[in-house]
Amino acid sequence: MTLSLAISPCPNDTFVFHALVHGLVPGAPPVDVTYADVDVTNMAAAKGTYDLVKVSYAALPWLLDKYALLPCGGALGRGCGPLVLVRDPEATPDLAGRTVAVPGDRTTAYLLMRLWSAGAEPANVKVVPFHEIMPGVAAGKYDAGLVIHEARFTYHRHGLHALVDLGDWWERDTGLPIPLGAILARRGVVDPAEAATWVRESVHAAWADPEATQEYVLAHAQELEPAVASQHIALYVNDFTANLGEDGYAAVEALLGRAAEAGLTPALANSLR
Missing domain, CATH: 3.40.190.10 (Periplasmic binding protein-like II)
Structure with a gap:
């Protein structure tokens, strides 16, 4: 079975998913990848378009009926806000x-x-x-x-x-990190635990051999010089990318809890975990 994957062309996503996209993660299925801005993937995920998809954490209240949140692969951290x-x-x-x-x-x-x-x-x-x-x-x-x-x-x-x-x-x-982008797996199509293993192994493969990702990263970030692409990766790919952990989940819960209290988003109807 080939999985459909949608990510942005930004350096952090192409760095993280290089190994998975190129068939370098043992046991992972082949992947058919689409590159799109996050506003596009947020809307596509609302229709259940992709099997694995990068979305904004802010979009989760509209998506968790169709998708499960993976504890890895996303963008969350400190000093990296909009x-x-x-x-x-x-x-x-x-x-x-x-x-x-x-x-x-x-x-x-x-x-x-x-x-x-x-x-x-x-x-x-x-x-x-x-x-x-x-x-x-x-x-x-x-x-x-x-x-x-x-x-x-x-x-x-x-x-x-x-x-x-x-x-x-x-x-x-x-006092919490900022939750930016999440990776979701489509319920009933992709086993979230298996998907998390594939994504996490792809992250670790990129860290182990970052030079192997460079051509792919720069091909999709054509407007960025290599130094800016490297800064981008260093800022957005961090320990939270490998594992959300308690601080990561607390940050997401705080963001969406505040948003629901302010009437800006629906309250979460499904668990994050």
């Missing part, structure tokens, strides 16, 4: 009345922004492809932009400034 960017370094420190470009309305980044900006919400929110956000803010098309991934390392090149680091805000407020 940023709200503006052109004016003297901008007022809130979003009240502004037009903000975001990478998806079920992304963790957007959920964090909504929790942070409670009481000073933007006037308009535009869902924009990730690669268009920083140029759009720089050109004055949007008052602010919510960015993720390698934008942490490149936003200065667009002449932009960070209004807030949402990861830093979350960590100071909760």
Whole structure:
């Protein structure tokens, strides 16, 4: 049986899944991979499109009836949160009345922004492809932009400034790491325990021989120079990628619990574990 897998083309995902995609994990089935931005995979997972899929943790309340959360393979950590960017370094420190470009309305980044900006919400929110956000803010098309991934390392090149680091805000407020992207296995199709073994072995294979992943990683991150791709991997692939652990699960539960209490997402109807 060939499994369908959907991940982003970002360096952390291609690094993590290199061995699985290339048939280098003993006992794992062949994989048919699709590369898409997380907003696309969030929506596809709501339809049960893929057997294994990378999604935003913020999307879990809509997905756990169809999918089981794997305890590995995702993106969660410290010092790696989304940023709200503006052109004016003297901008007022809130979003009240502004037009903000975001990478998806079920992304963790957007959920964090909504929790942070409670009481000073933007006037308009535009869902924009990730690669268009920083140029759009720089050109004055949007008052602010919510960015993720390698934008942490490149936003200065667009002449932009960070209004807030949402990861830093979350960590100071909760003491917990920030849960960004999750790996899910489709219920009734993929055994979650087996899938977790395949994914974890793929992670360890990448750590054991990172050079073997480089050509694949850079082929799907064509707009990034190797140094930025390496920074991206170092930040987003960490101990939580191999095992969520108690701190990881606590972070996800805190995020989704706060969101449900604020009426931003449905309450979880299925267990995370």
